[in-house]
Amino acid sequence: MAFHGQFQAIYNILLVVTVINLATRRFRLPSSLALILAGVMSTVLTSFPLPSLSPEIFTSLLLPPILFQETLHLNIDGFIDESKTILGFAIFGTLLMIAAVSLFLNVFLGFSLLEAFLLGIIIAPTDPVAVIKVFQEIGVVKRFQLIVSGESLFNDGIAIALYSIIASIITLGTITTTSVVKITSVAILGGVLLGFIFSYVAHILFCWTDDKFTEVLISFLVAFGVFWISETMGASGVIATVTTGLIINYRTHAFGGIGKESFEMLDAMWEFIGFAASSIAFIFIGANLNVSVLFSNAYPIIFLFTFIMISRLLMVYGVGNLMERLGGKEIPRRWMPGLSWAGLRGAVSVVLALGVSSLDLPHSEDIIALTFGVVLTSNVIQGLSISTVIKRLGLSRQSGDIPSEAKEVAPRLMNDEYSAQGFKK
Numbered sequence: 001m002a003f004h005g006q007f008q009a010i011y012n013i014l015l016v017v018t019v020i021n022l023a024t025r026r027f028r029l030p031s032s033l034a035l036i037l038a039g040v041m042s043t044v045l046t047s048f049p050l051p052s053l054s055p056e057i058f059t060s061l062l063l064p065p066i067l068f069q070e071t072l073h074l075n076i077d078g079f080i081d082e083s084k085t086i087l088g089f090a091i092f093g094t095l096l097m098i099a100a101v102s103l104f105l106n107v108f109l110g111f112s113l114l115e116a117f118l119l120g121i122i123i124a125p126t127d128p129v130a131v132i133k134v135f136q137e138i139g140v141v142k143r144f145q146l147i148v149s150g151e152s153l154f155n156d157g158i159a160i161a162l163y164s165i166i167a168s169i170i171t172l173g174t175i176t177t178t179s180v181v182k183i184t185s186v187a188i189l190g191g192v193l194l195g196f197i198f199s200y201v202a203h204i205l206f207c208w209t210d211d212k213f214t215e216v217l218i219s220f221l222v223a224f225g226v227f228w229i230s231e232t233m234g235a236s237g238v239i240a241t242v243t244t245g246l247i248i249n250y251r252t253h254a255f256g257g258i259g260k261e262s263f264e265m266l267d268a269m270w271e272f273i274g275f276a277a278s279s280i281a282f283i284f285i286g287a288n289l290n291v292s293v294l295f296s297n298a299y300p301i302i303f304l305f306t307f308i309m310i311s312r313l314l315m316v317y318g319v320g321n322l323m324e325r326l327g328g329k330e331i332p333r334r335w336m337p338g339l340s341w342a343g344l345r346g347a348v349s350v351v352l353a354l355g356v357s358s359l360d361l362p363h364s365e366d367i368i369a370l371t372f373g374v375v376l377t378s379n380v381i382q383g384l385s386i387s388t389v390i391k392r393l394g395l396s397r398q399s400g401d402i403p404s405e406a407k408e409v410a411p412r413l414m415n416d417e418y419s420a421q422g423f424k425k
Helices: 002-027 031-044 055-073 076-081 083-108 113-123 129-138 142-172 177-208 212-232 237-255 260-287 291-296 298-325 335-341 347-358 364-392 410-420
Strands: none
Touching: 002 031, 002 260, 031 260, 031 364, 055 142, 055 212, 055 237, 055 260, 055 347, 076 083, 076 142, 076 237, 083 113, 083 142, 083 298, 113 142, 113 347, 113 364, 129 142, 129 364, 142 177, 142 237, 142 335, 142 347, 177 212, 177 237, 212 237, 212 260, 260 347, 260 364, 291 298, 291 364, 298 335, 298 364, 335 364, 347 364
């Protein structure tokens, strides 16, 4: 009976994801918002149970595939040529957003500095899963799409790594300069080192076999294995996973090791796994949403979301101008509002917020409520309007330039666009 109940719960979540995505594609609505509402409905329908997952399972099962999928799908040549702009937004932009949100929470909402900093880290990362689908449907300028997805990948990594460090310090119970330096050094350097080791071993194994199923299995074992081993050893599993994915992406494109058929299967499998992980995270926003706590924090949520949107717009203009002066590529002024509006909050923030319940903090329930509220508001306001904003800013291609069904033509057209905009061959 226990097995039957678990099977039904897993079957239910797959059924919800399928139905929601079919419906949202038909009616052109943000799937993330619909999945959240489906999660809310599951708490009302007792005959429709969902699996109960602990925060630790959320972190270890959902974060690795989301991050690994993003690294594998990143256009590595475009990223290298656009690295200054992407890393500028990801590093300076994320740190500025964390500082601004933390200060707002401490001064206006009465959070302690530690709690404010933790919530700032949770809300800082952007999640373009929903908007990338819109970009592909309406045909957005590829360089703009690259900056949005690249920024999200690295600000996810930075925020999650900082979150892990702060969580370790809170668990330790004592905050000293020595403990902070030790935990940070082990997390960053250990994550990078393990990422290098796993990625090079994986590439060697890719070169040894031509069996596409074995290569897919190797990538699966590497993505989850490097995260689990890193976390067990006290290193950052996020940094290790991102490092592993980027190096595998680069080495397979530069030196081979994976055939065309294997690469297509690998690409499709990780796209599906990343899609499933993000969808499950959105469903559990709704399933774990405490409506009474959410309504009691309605005004703080509105004030915080408004502050985040204003701060992000200022950050985009400031960091964008700074990167241009430091020798980066010029970013058209009409892109700035688009880059700001495309910064939705999503699955990563939810996964991190759910982990707060395991920490001994006075305002842990408020942190979760504010995070869920901001993510929900972001998906309603930005998710429903992103298509209109992109079109009004002139960032969409003319219809028919890259038909969505003509996937074999897209890589050639993308390379032509990169060359025309100054990308290296």
